[in-house]
Amino acid sequence: MFLDDVLNEYLYHCMAKGFTPKTMKNKRQELKQLKGYLVDKRGITELESVTTYDLKAYVRFKQQAGLQPQSIVTIFKMIKAFFSWCEKEGYLKENIAKKVEIPKVPKKVLKGYTLTEVQSMINAFTYKNYIEARNKAIIAMLADCGLRAMELRGLLTVNMKETSILVNGKGNKERIVFISPALKRILIKYERIKKQHFKDKVTTEHYFLSYKGSELSHVGLDNVIKLAGQRCCIDGKRVSPHTFRHFFAVQCILNGIDIFTLSKLLGHSDISTTQRYLQSLEDFELINKAIPSSPLMNLTRR
Template sequence: MEDALSEYKFYCLARNYTEKTMKNKGQEYKQLKRYLVEKRGIQELESITYHDMRSYLYQKQKAGLQPQSIQSMAKQIIAFFNWCIKEEYLTENPMDKVTLPKIPKRLKEGFTKDEVYRMIRCWSDKTFLEARNKTLIAMMSDLGLRAMETRTLTIEDIKDTTILIHGKGNKDRVVFASYQLKRIMMKYERLRKQYLEVKGYDDPHYFLNYKGDPITHATVHNVVKEAATRAGVKDAHPHKFRHFYAVEVISNEKANIDLFSVSKLLGHSQVSTTQIYLQSLTNEQLKIKANNSSPLAKFK
C-alpha cells in the first residue's frame, strides 16, 4: 500500500495537478493509510475490502463530517483505487460497494443586481487601492471569475476586450470584458502604473497589494467582506459572484446564450455544475425565458 501511494503521488505530479489538489490528496491518503494500518491491521493493498472502506466512512460520519465533505473525500479514494486497477495492482475497486451519504439539496442564492451595484460603487477610483478593490469586485461579477483566477491574472493576460484566465486544474480559457468593465479597468490601470513608478515596484501580476506584491487569497476574501460591509450586504463571499454571473447571463433575454456556452465561460468541466447555480432562477425570470422561447410566439 505504501509503495502504491508513493507511485500514485508521482503519477498525479506528472499530470500537473495543482499544489492545492496535491495537498488535499496527500492529507486524505495519509489519514486513510493510518486508519487501515492502526485500526484494521492492513499493510497490503490487496487486503483492503469494501468492509474496511465502509468502516472508514462510518468513522468519518461519527466524527461529524458533513455529507459534502465525505463525498469529496470519497472521490479522492476512488480515484486512487481506479488508478490501482489501471496499473493492475487491484482487480476491483473496494469503494464500489460503499454507499455514500446523500447531499441534501439546498437552494443556492446569489447576489441581487442592486447588491452587486452597491458593492462596486462603494469603492472610489481616486486611489490605487480603492480602484483596485473596485476593479476586483467588478471583474468577478462581470466575468464570473473564481478568487484564484482573479488573483493570478497578469498584465499580459489582459488584451483589449479579451482576458486569458488561468482556471482550475491548469485549464486556460478566454473571457470577454464588457465596455463598462473595461472603463473601470482602465482607471485602475492608470493608477496602478503611477503607483508602481512612484514606489519603484515592478510585478507582472494585475492585482497588487500596497507593497507591490501579488494579492493573496485572503486579500480577495477581505475585499469582498469589506465591500459587503460598506454596501450593507449579508453573507458575501467571492464564489457568490460566479453564481450571480451564471444566473444573470442565463436569465438575460437579450443575451440568447445557451447553458453550454455559459459553462465554458465559467470554466466548468461539466454542464451539470453550471446547472446547480441556475436552481435559484426566480419564477419571473423563468416566465420571461419561457415567453421568449415559446414556439407559438414565432408564428404570425
C-alpha cells in the first residue's frame, strides 16, 4: 500500500475519533515530515517497505537536526500510534515502531510557586477596569482549579455554575471542578465588570474574553501570566499557566487529597502523570506530610 493512501486513511480515522483540531494539526505535520523523510532520504513509498531500521534512522535524523529529547519523544508517540493502528487494521504484521529506542528525557524538577507568590500575583491586579478584573480572575482560577491553559481559554459562560465548572478537557473529556468561596468572590466582581464593559456589544460565548469580546488567544493568556510575574518580580521560576496547575496539584497533596482524587481533578488519564507533580515537593514539605502518616506515630496514639 502506498504511504500516502494509508496516512490519509489514518488521519480520517483520527478525525472520526474526535481528536481536537490542535492534535490533528500536530499529527498531520509530524506524519508529513516522516513521509517526506522516508521518500526523499530512504526511497520508500510503500508502507510494507518501512522497517525498524528506517525509523531508527529517522530518530537519529531528528537528533542531528538539534531536536531536544522531549520533542523527539512527543513526535515518536504519534509515529508509534500510527504504526499501532496499521497493525490493528491488518496492514502490517506488527508494530515496527515498538523496537525503536527513543532518547531518555532528563527529569527536571519544576520549581513551583509559594502561597505568598500566588497571593501576590492575584493582588497584582485590581478591579479598576475589565482587563484588570479579568486578569485577577484568571490568576485566581488557575491557582484554585488547576485548569490547563486550553481549558481556561475554551471555558464557556454556560458551563459556569454556582459552585462548580464543567470543564471540556484534553481529548474532549468532560469533568467537574469546584469553585471555592474565595474564588467565587473574585468571579462575582469580574462578572459584574464584564457585563458593564460589554453592554450592548456582540461577544463570543467564552467566559474570559479579549478586550474586544473575542476568545482569549494562547498568546493573550500567556501575556497575562507574564505580566503578573513581572509585577511581582517572580524570579528563577517558569512563569506560565502550567506552573499554576502544578501549584494546585502540590497544594492538594499537602492538604491531604489522595493522588487518585487529584488525578481526577486534574483530568489525567494516567496516574503516573499526576505522580510527576510530587517530585517538586520540598524536603520540609515531605517531612511535614510524612509525620502524620507515620505508622509508629499512629501506634503511639492508641
